[in-house]
Amino acid sequence: MNMMDAARRQVESLTQRAYEKAAQAGKLPAGQHVTGQVEVPKDVKNGDWATSFALAAAKPFGMNPRQIAQIIVEELELEDSYFSKVDIAGPGFLNFTLGEKWLGEVLAVIEAEGADYGRSDEGQGKRVMVEFVSANPTGPMHMGNARGGVLGDTLAAILERLGYAVSREFYVNDAGNQIAKFAHSLECRYLQLIRGEDAVPFPEDGYQGDDIKDLAAAYRAKFGDALADAPEAERQETLAAFGLEVNIPKMKADLLQYGIQYDRWFLESTLHDSGAVAETVDLLAEKGYIYEKEGALWLNTTQLLREKFLREGKTPEQVEKLELKDDVLRRANGFYTYFAADIAYHRDKLLARSFDTAINVWGADHHGHVARLQAALDGLGLDGSHRLVIVLMQLVNLLQDGKPVRMSKRSGKAIALRDLLDEVSVDAARFFFNNSKPSSPVDFDLDLAVREDSDNPVYYVQYAHARICTLIAKLAEEEGWQVPAAAAVDMTKLSSPEELALLKTLARFPEEIRIAGRNYDPSQLNHYLVSLAGDFHRFYNANRIKGEEKDVALARLKLADATRSVLANCLGLLGVNAPVKM
Secondary structure, X not given: OOHHHHHHHHHHHHHHHHHHHHHHOXXXXXXXXXXXXXXXXXXXXXXXXXXXXXXXXXXXXXXXXXXXXXXXXXXXXXXXXXEEEEEEEOOOEEEEEEOHHHHHHHHHHHHHHHHHOOOOOOOOOOEEEEEOOOOOOOOOOEHHHHHHHHHHHHHHHHHHHOOOEEEEEEEXXXXXXXXXXXXXXXXXXXXXXXHXXXXXXXXXXXXXXXXXXXXXXXXHHHHOOHHHHOOHHHHHHHHHHHHHHHHHHHXXXXXXXXXXXXXXXXXXXXXXHHOHHHHHHHHHHHOOOEEEEOOEEEEOHHHHHHHHHHHOOOOHHHHHHOOOOOEEEEOOOOOEXXXXXHHHHHHHHHHHOOOOEEEEEEEHHHHHHHHHHHHHHHHOOOOHHHHEEEEEEOOEEEEEOOEEOOEOOXXXXXXXXXXXXXXXXXXXXXXXXXXXXXXXXXXXXXXHHOOOOOOOHHHHHHHHHHHHHHHHHHHHHHOOOOOOOHHHOOHHHOOOHHHHHHHXXXXXXXXXXXXXXXXXXXXXXXXXXXHHHHHHHHHHHHOOOOOOOHHHHHHHHHHHHHHHHHHHHHHHHHOOOOOOOO
């Protein structure tokens, strides 16, 4: 249950009932439909919720808004409601202050729902696929993959909590130019082992990493030199297949260590093998979006984008100023492009597998690809402009001693995910990569990530959870106290500013999940966790538990335990542990 939403809705209903009573009594004009905004005031001194009903009613009623507000207050019935009082402020705002009933229900809901606190049916079981990481299987995963991993995984967890049926997917690019280059690179290294490096020139655009040398050496150690005399195409195909058989399990192992498991690893090659790419291009041709030039098949992306932008409200003049270009889907040599496969892949998602929405987590360097792909899906009648959501993420800046770090100390190459996890914990990596909006760069401070103090946000949050667990265990051992049921708590004992602030922050959790899902921004939960931990530390430092009268101590103990539950719940959505001791 969302107690913040329940309070907001009650402000609306109480105000509406008060208006209807006043209208019936002839104090206000009857038959008017007035909708005022209900929101949380920026200043807590102005109450917990405010409605602008009186201001919105001023014109249709032909009355001064403060006069309207005064009449509404006179007719309000707060008995047995969530609110203890209502004040009039400024030009006519009605400011509602939450009372014991609401505060007590916050604790009761957290107790009753436990790990499900914050769950809702907003998604109504709609099928959503989140595709993320999808790194080329030609080498180890790097920092961008690491950030995309936690963003995608956490977003999927948030959407599941909101009632969507979510599937996590990794798209394996095991076809196309990158694999051809991978195969050629492996072939050269393999032949160099047999004939000598000077005898076999290595291509300038080949993959230079030691991992390619290692793969070639591993193949030779296992199968010998038999491929040396094989036809080039057979040799490259065999070596590429071997490399993928080694690399993909490594990727799965790295991601598993990182706390990520996928529902499906989808191979790009299956789209070509099944004829789905050719079929998709044929369908676009039937709809009039394909033309031939110089032996190649082109997608009329210009037309598709023009139609898309006009639907979205751009003027013809604005569209004409855009530098729109068409795309090759099948080259003159008969090979389909990556873009053709990408359109076929998303057609498979939205049509063949009937996902209501497909969400992709991509690097910001793919921003030019977003509208083109959506427009192509629009051309297929799949409403790609709405059903395909792209979350673009900015780069990661890895820092140590205040300076950028670009190379691994161990390998001298770009830092791979497994290198990072040798330096920092999985918890720290997941928290730090998720600590900024996807649209903002991440400054990942390696020194801060391993510090055990309040400057390290993941330590700060985990310490709050461990501190509460230690407190509960200590009071059970020394005083024989157990955490009471919410119904047994005297809410009048929770009245200090720190206690009330903590209760209200606990109540925000379901709304924080909803906002994170709506904005496709998992970092919303990181900021909430730091806020919640801060409110707890302030509460605990200002309000004793041990040594207080028992009814006061138990009320505070219940509040602390509710905080423990929500901290663990939210950390779980991030894939971060909630330690009992630190």
